[in-house]
């Protein structure tokens with residue numbers, strides 16, 4: 001079937017082997033926080049706030065670093081290719097040394113560095129500006145109180161240093177992404193003051209230049225959160241303008257826009273003006289609900305644009321969702337594989353033919369080709385990719401995951 005599929009694609013001018021090579025060379029950053037419902041290991045029983053909410057109580061979540069690592073290993077054995085791990089600051093190794101967030105250093109992530117080095121995984125990183133008493137009133141980097149603001153500035157500075165140290169240790173740049181929850185539930189009198197403070201805080205955080213071979217700074221925008229429905233300081237326009245002015249990487253989260261707004265359409269504009277993008281591939285259902293990524297039109301649209309813009313080398317793909325209502329290993333695995341499948345379908349599109357039709361003004365043929373492309377046997381190519389990378393086929397996943405649930409997760413009841 002694979003050989004036949006290859007021929008079919010070749011007739012449309014598509015080189016399947018080169019699509020597979022590109023897919024294999026495109027890492028996806030696996031977000032560690034799906035494994036324990038964004039709890040982290042700084043404070044056992046920490047409560048999630050700041051507009052973030054994880055719903056569900058499926059048994060078996062990771063309760064320690066060891067369990068989280070065990071689960072991530074399982075996921076990596078089910079996902080083809082070589083990927084990256086996306087860590088939040090609250091996932092440090094605090095077994096022997098628990099410090100405040102503005103005193104964190106790379107030592108707290110040394111065991112992650114070793115763990116990832118053994119597995120040839122790069123690491124991405126995030127300051128954690130939530131789940132902390134100093135974030136409880138809803139503001140961090142834009143806080144009116146300069147003492148609280150400085151605390152979070154120092155935390156982000158430490159995180160950049162940690163990101164750079166990790167990137168240097170692993171020989172692969174760490175994307176260090178800043179997201180803050182700051183915003184208002186209701187009518188806000190002086191939005192400008194909050195945004196001006198955020199701008200100044202970011203300027204301080206980024207004041208020390210870091211080698212881009214070790215650390216790449218990213219900033220993540222948002223439309224609204226629970227409890228910040230009316231006003232979000234770090235809106236899309238704010239960070240877009242900041243990223244253009246300061247040439248930072250902009251992080252687009254698929255759940256952070258109006259439900260009918262196309263994130264895919266933003267990509268071709270952004271790559272013209274900023275050096276890099278970070279994607280938080282997610283799935284909002286009615287709101288920024290962070291459902292597990294699936295192979296839907298939204299995910300496909302995003303990947304298609306990355307390929308059409310030839311932007312894969314400048315766009316870092318990560319996932320961001322947290323679903324506690326299903327098996328967490330399955331949530332991670334299905335999301336990773338869905339993102340890869342969307343990318344593969346995009347790589348296999350008969351782009352030259354479609355573009356030629358467009359250039360000739362033949363929009364009839366262009367539409368027909370887009371439709372034809374949907375019927376091409378990409379599933380056969382995906383199966384071959386899984387085979388070559390020695391991971392289960394689609395139909396084998398659930399059984400493998402249920403086995404793990406039986407033998408490992410079900411023993412974790414508190």
Ligand code: RNT
Nearest residue numbers: 033126179222253280320
């Ligand atoms: C929140 C942002 C942010 C978080 C993670 C945990 O709306 O999407 O990326 O989900 O940092």
Ligand code: ZN
Nearest residue numbers: 220253280320
């Ligand atoms: Zn996000």
